[in-house]
Amino acid sequence: MEPAENRPPVLRFDHVNVSFEGVEALRDLTFEAREGESRVILGAAGSGKTVLLKTALGLARPDSGSVFVFGRDISRMAEHELFEIRSRIGMLFQESALFDSMSIEDNVAYPLLNQKSIHCPSDEVHARVAQALEFVELGRTLEKFPSELSGGMRRRAAIARAVVTEPPLVLYDSPTAGLDPITAHTIIALLIKERDTSRTTTLMVTHRYQDGNLIANFRYNSKQGTIEPASHADVPTARTTFMVLKEGRLIFEGDQDLLEASQDVYISKFVKPRE
Amino acid sequence: MLDLLKQPILSIQEFCFLAGRAFRNIFRTPHYPDDIALQMDTIGVGSLLIVVIVGFFSGAVMALQMYHALATYGQVGKTGQLVSITLVRELGPVLTAVMVAGRNASGIASELGSMKVTEQIDAMRALGTDPLQKLVTPRLIATGVMLPLLVVIGDFVGIFGGWVISHFVLALPSKQYWSTAWRALDGMDVCEGLLKPFLFAIVIALIGCFYGLRTTGGTQGVGRATTQAMVMATVLVFILDLVVTKIFVSQAA
Numbered sequence: 001m002e003p004a005e006n007r008p009p010v011l012r013f014d015h016v017n018v019s020f021e022g023v024e025a026l027r028d029l030t031f032e033a034r035e036g037e038s039r040v041i042l043g044a045a046g047s048g049k050t051v052l053l054k055t056a057l058g059l060a061r062p063d064s065g066s067v068f069v070f071g072r073d074i075s076r077m078a079e080h081e082l083f084e085i086r087s088r089i090g091m092l093f094q095e096s097a098l099f100d101s102m103s104i105e106d107n108v109a110y111p112l113l114n115q116k117s118i119h120c121p122s123d124e125v126h127a128r129v130a131q132a133l134e135f136v137e138l139g140r141t142l143e144k145f146p147s148e149l150s151g152g153m154r155r156r157a158a159i160a161r162a163v164v165t166e167p168p169l170v171l172y173d174s175p176t177a178g179l180d181p182i183t184a185h186t187i188i189a190l191l192i193k194e195r196d197t198s199r200t201t202t203l204m205v206t207h208r209y210q211d212g213n214l215i216a217n218f219r220y221n222s223k224q225g226t227i228e229p230a231s232h233a234d235v236p237t238a239r240t241t242f243m244v245l246k247e248g249r250l251i252f253e254g255d256q257d258l259l260e261a262s263q264d265v266y267i268s269k270f271v272k273p274r275e
Numbered sequence: 276m277l278d279l280l281k282q283p284i285l286s287i288q289e290f291c292f293l294a295g296r297a298f299r300n301i302f303r304t305p306h307y308p309d310d311i312a313l314q315m316d317t318i319g320v321g322s323l324l325i326v327v328i329v330g331f332f333s334g335a336v337m338a339l340q341m342y343h344a345l346a347t348y349g350q351v352g353k354t355g356q357l358v359s360i361t362l363v364r365e366l367g368p369v370l371t372a373v374m375v376a377g378r379n380a381s382g383i384a385s386e387l388g389s390m391k392v393t394e395q396i397d398a399m400r401a402l403g404t405d406p407l408q409k410l411v412t413p414r415l416i417a418t419g420v421m422l423p424l425l426v427v428i429g430d431f432v433g434i435f436g437g438w439v440i441s442h443f444v445l446a447l448p449s450k451q452y453w454s455t456a457w458r459a460l461d462g463m464d465v466c467e468g469l470l471k472p473f474l475f476a477i478v479i480a481l482i483g484c485f486y487g488l489r490t491t492g493g494t495q496g497v498g499r500a501t502t503q504a505m506v507m508a509t510v511l512v513f514i515l516d517l518v519v520t521k522i523f524v525s526q527a528a
Contacts, residue, residue, distance in 0.1 A: 057401050059397050079405065080405075083403045086400075086401055086402075086403060087403055091398075091401045093394040093397065093398055093401075094394065095394060097393055097394040097395050097397065097398035098395075098398075099390075099395055099398070099399075100390075100393075100395070110402050111402045111403065114404050115402065115403035116403060118403075161402075
């Protein structure tokens with residue numbers, strides 16, 4: 001696989017401004033995520049992290065600037081045109097956002113049945129749903145409803161729903177928020193597994209530095225089915241870039257060494273240097 | 276002053292957009308028959324008991340009141356006529372709509388509001404569905420079909436309630452009650468009695484969806500949206516009732 005720098009950008013923000021009811025949520029945001037790259041977005045509550053992901057999906061509209069997804073400008077697209085683009089993006093919402101009225105099976109089957117550009121034969125739906133749930137180690141919960149699952153299990157079911165269509169770009173909004181450290185670790189391990197088995201471009205919003213550290217330095221070992229520290233040989237192919245948002249502005253973009261070297265007071269609040 | 280007016284006018288504009296798109300979606304694919312059936316069950320079958328109870332007692336109390344008023348003029352024989360006209364033209368549609376507004380405008384607002392604050396509406400859009408098509412249009416269709424049916428049932432049970440009082444308490448002849456009740460109604464009354472619930476249904480469903488979908492501010496916001504939807508739907512039912520009644524009265528004159 002060629003180095004990340006030479007691959008085409010999957011997602012590109014070009015001087016994007018987003019505001020809600022007069023409050024600026026994103027200010028002049030410019031960055032690009034290349035194919036196969038992982039991006040970890042850090043920032044305090046209200047710094048615009050979630051808005052960034054929603055803008056990438058076309059759920060929030062920029063006031064000015066452009067958002068390019070898979071090379072197409074989505075900032076002026078009509079809602080029905082966006083469905084095709086959205087079918088190629090997986091999204092994990094902050095509180096999982098599973099549909100309460102549907103069983104886990106129906107929840108995970110939802111994108112397969114409703115995304116117009118996903119043509120999944122109806123007799124394959126069940127198998128793919130079972131496979132996606134198996135991937136997140138929730139094989140026995142098909143009949144259950146979201147309210148019957150624990151927070152960590154709901155998060156895993158939501159990951160299954162986000163990746164069941166095998167999207168090349170996956171966005172995770174605070175995947176570990178509100179979870180205990182052990183569950184949080186298993187969730188991040190799932191993210192790494194998804195990234196490394198499907199070679200997806202990954203954007204993860206978080207306020208926990210250790211999540212970003214795992215994403216940047218661990219790889220999925222498909223033989224043993226566990227994650228392990230990455231060897232230096234495969235670092236260039238799956239580059240992880242850190243971004244720090246402060247009040248809607250991008251105040252840092254770079255790799256982990258650069259982030260840990262930063263003297264900025266705001267940045268050092270999030271960063272706990274590796275021992 | 277202008278700033279004070281800005282917010283309500285913006286809300287009305289948003290409501291009109293929502294209404295326009297909800298109606299347009301009736302003629303667009305995809306359709307969600309399962310959701311329509313489910314909503315018909317919740318709104319129609321779910322409201323049946325309360326509509327029957329309210330209908331029965333309002334008819335019964337009407338018969339009692341009318342009997343005493345008519346007794347002054349020696350016209351007690353017209354009790355059935357008055358009960359049926361009042362119920363079919365006015366009380367049936369309004370009382371049923373108020374019941375359904377209380378049950379369902381608030382129910383719709385709280386369900387959609389919870390979905391909004393837990394990002395399920397965003398998830399729906401992200402997963403390739405138009406929330407208006409999937410959530411609003413089925414509720415609009417279901418209420419539009421079920422409310423007139425509930426009113427027909429409510430009216431009949433009300434007239435029956437009037438008969439129970441007339442026969443067992445006031446000792447009026449049954450045949451007289453039923454024949455005056457039946458003969459009092461003409462085509463226009465039935466028309467008015469069915470048009471009203473149809474319009475009320477549109478208001479109830481759309482107001483419930485509107486307040487639900489604009490919910491912000493977590494669970495507290497859901498509570499607020501629920502109350503606002505119920506109050507607004509009820510108020511609009513009464514205003515609309517006056518407008519429709521005025522049109523029919525002018526027509527008759």
